[in-house]
Amino acid sequence: MTTYLIKNARILGGEPTDLLLADGVVAAIGSALDAALDAGGAEVVDAEGLVALPGLVDLHTHLREPGREDAETVDTGTSAAALGGFTAVHAMANTDPVADTAGVVEQVWRLGREAGHCDVFPVGAVTVGLQGERLAELGAMADSAARVRVFSDDGKCVSDAVLMRRALEYVKAFDGVVAQHAQEPRLTEDAQMNEGELSGRLGLRGWPAVAEEAIIARDCLLAAHVGSRLHVCHVSTAGSVEIVRWAKGKGWNVTAEVCPHHLLLTDELAATYDPIYKVNPPLRSASDVEALRAGLADGTIDVVATDHAPHPHEDKDCEWQAAAFGMLGLETALSIVQLTMVDTGLVDWAGVAERMSAKPAQIGRLSGHGRPLAVGEPANVVLYDPAFSQVVDGTGLASLSRNTPYVGRELPGRVVATFLRGTPTVLDGKIA
Numbered sequence: 001m002t003t004y005l006i007k008n009a010r011i012l013g014g015e016p017t018d019l020l021l022a023d024g025v026v027a028a029i030g031s032a033l034d035a036a037l038d039a040g041g042a043e044v045v046d047a048e049g050l051v052a053l054p055g056l057v058d059l060h061t062h063l064r065e066p067g068r069e070d071a072e073t074v075d076t077g078t079s080a081a082a083l084g085g086f087t088a089v090h091a092m093a094n095t096d097p098v099a100d101t102a103g104v105v106e107q108v109w110r111l112g113r114e115a116g117h118c119d120v121f122p123v124g125a126v127t128v129g130l131q132g133e134r135l136a137e138l139g140a141m142a143d144s145a146a147r148v149r150v151f152s153d154d155g156k157c158v159s160d161a162v163l164m165r166r167a168l169e170y171v172k173a174f175d176g177v178v179a180q181h182a183q184e185p186r187l188t189e190d191a192q193m194n195e196g197e198l199s200g201r202l203g204l205r206g207w208p209a210v211a212e213e214a215i216i217a218r219d220c221l222l223a224a225h226v227g228s229r230l231h232v233c234h235v236s237t238a239g240s241v242e243i244v245r246w247a248k249g250k251g252w253n254v255t256a257e258v259c260p261h262h263l264l265l266t267d268e269l270a271a272t273y274d275p276i277y278k279v280n281p282p283l284r285s286a287s288d289v290e291a292l293r294a295g296l297a298d299g300t301i302d303v304v305a306t307d308h309a310p311h312p313h314e315d316k317d318c319e320w321q322a323a324a325f326g327m328l329g330l331e332t333a334l335s336i337v338q339l340t341m342v343d344t345g346l347v348d349w350a351g352v353a354e355r356m357s358a359k360p361a362q363i364g365r366l367s368g369h370g371r372p373l374a375v376g377e378p379a380n381v382v383l384y385d386p387a388f389s390q391v392v393d394g395t396g397l398a399s400l401s402r403n404t405p406y407v408g409r410e411l412p413g414r415v416v417a418t419f420l421r422g423t424p425t426v427l428d429g430k431i432a
C-alpha cells in the first residue's frame, strides 16, 4: 500500500502542515516528516494553499441502482461522490426494487464495495415497497451485512401516524433512526412549486410550507413520545427551522438536514419554467433561505445533505408539470457550502467539517467516518482549493445524469484530492 506525504495542507483552514497517510490511517502530522521519504519512500502530494478536511459523509444520496441505471449507477454515483470530496454516502431506498429487504440492501452495499470510490451505506425503506401500508423488515436490514441504521421512505412521506410511531419504536432496538421526507400528501396533491404569490401568477399548483411543517411537528412529538431518534430530511422552510429549534430545546432526539440548493436558490427561478429547478421539497423564498443558513450556522440544522437526485434528460427536458423532481448535488455540494456559508462568514472550515462529516457520520452511526484528522484516525481526507473559481458548464460531471441547476454560474472551490482509508479516489481533480 502506497504511503502518501501531503505537504503544506491547512487542516480545517489552519496553518500549513504535513500529513503522512500510511496503512490506511493518518500516521503523522507536523513538519519534518520527510524522513518518511528516505525510509521506504512515499508519494508526495503538494497541498500548498489547500484546505484539508475529513472525508465528507452524505446522509442523503440517490444512486438509482437497482432499477434506473439509465439515470445513475452505484459506480457513477460514487464517482461523483468522490469528486465531491465524499468518502461515504447513504444510498436512498427508492430504487426498483425498493431497498426494503436484507437482500436488496446487501446488493447495494456490495456494489459500493466493488466500485471502490467511497463507502456506500444503504438506507432501508420504512415500509414495504414505500407503500406506506406495513413496516418493512427493519430488523433483518439492520442485522444484514449492510448494517442499516438509517431508514427512510424518502420520495414519499410516512404519513400514517401509527406506522410512523411503530417505525420509531422499532428502530430503538438497534439504535437506528427514521429519516422522514416531511410532506403531508393531501396538502401537496399535484403541487408543483412553493405556494405563494408567484405560484398563483405562474399558474403552477402551490406547495404550502405547512405541508412540511405539520409533519415535522407531528414527528417531533411522536419521537419524544416513544423516546426514539428522528431525522428530518431536506428542511426547506423558516417554519421548519423554528419547529426543529423548539424540539431541540425540549431535549428531544431530533436532527435535521438542509440541501445545498435550498441554501442558495429561490422559488423565483420557477418563473423560467425550466424544470431543472423543479425539486422536492420546492425551492422557497429568500427569507426561507436566510432562515436555513442561520439555522445551519447555529446548529439547529445539524448537517448538509445533498439529496443528489439524478434524472435522465427525457425526465427533465420536458414541460414543468411533466418533469421529475430532483437535481444533482454531489459534485457541487462543497462549493455551494463555501459560497453560502463560508464566504459569508457564517461558518469556518471546522464548522463545515462538523456539518458535512462528523455529524452525518454520527447520525448514521458510522464508526470509520467523520473522525477528526488526527494521528491514528482513518485516513479519509479531502484536499480542497477554496481560491479556485469556475463557471460550471455541466459537461464534465461523473454523474450519468446532467440535471445540475448550476450551469452558467460561477462557483468557488475545487476538490483536488480525496483519500479513502489512505488510498486516493481522486487526484488532481480526477478519478484516481
Ligand SMILES: NC(=O)N[C@@H](CC(=O)O)C(=O)O
Pocket: 062, 094, 154, 155, 156, 181, 278, 279, 280, 281, 307, 309, 310, 325, 326, 327
Ligand atoms: N428530491 C427530489 O426532488 N427527488 C428525489 C426524492 C426525494 O428526495 O424526495 C428523487 O428520488 O428523485
Ligand SMILES: [Zn+2]
Pocket: 154, 155, 156, 181, 233, 234, 280, 281
Ligand atoms: Zn425527499
Ligand SMILES: [Zn+2]
Pocket: 060, 062, 092, 154, 155, 307, 309
Ligand atoms: Zn431524496
